[in-house]
Amino acid sequence: MIEYINNESKIGEGKEVSVYKYKDEVIKIFHQDRKTTIKRISDEGLEKLSELSLNCFITPNNLIVIDDKIIGYTEDYLDELDINFDNIDYDKIKDDIYTLSNNGFSIEDLFYNYIFTIDKLYFTDLTSYNYINTDVSFLKQQILI
Secondary structure (H helix, E strand, O other), X not given: OHHHOOOOOEEEEOOOEEEEEEOOEEEEEXXXXXXOOXXXXXXXXXXXXXXXXXXXXXXXXXEEEEOOEEEEEEEEOOOOXXXXXXXXXXXXXXXXXXXXXXXXXXXXXXXXXXXXXXXXEEEOOHHHOXXXXXXXXXXXXXXXX
């Protein structure tokens, strides 16, 4: 997979990552020097996020680790299409928000990190989300609800 991290396979760049196409996935590598003041999710949060099963929020498929440090991750490649408001499943989005909240996540940087595909609205780039590792129900319920 590392051989695909080059200028030929690069398909984009954002404030947090450079993006490379790899088969039916994208590889996202964190910038060494962040281009945003938004705090990046902790490694522990990334690990937890990659374990969640969500409907409309794209979670990491695999974490890329070098020297015990997460330097990036892979996620599904999505073909972006025009907005189709009929394809927004608000109940599934609500379910995902509850799942994220109940697992210690608060949503940050949502306002432009979404993609419309042929059948669904997806939220991407969850790496700005705040993660609190807690078993305290009150805190989890207060994060997003």
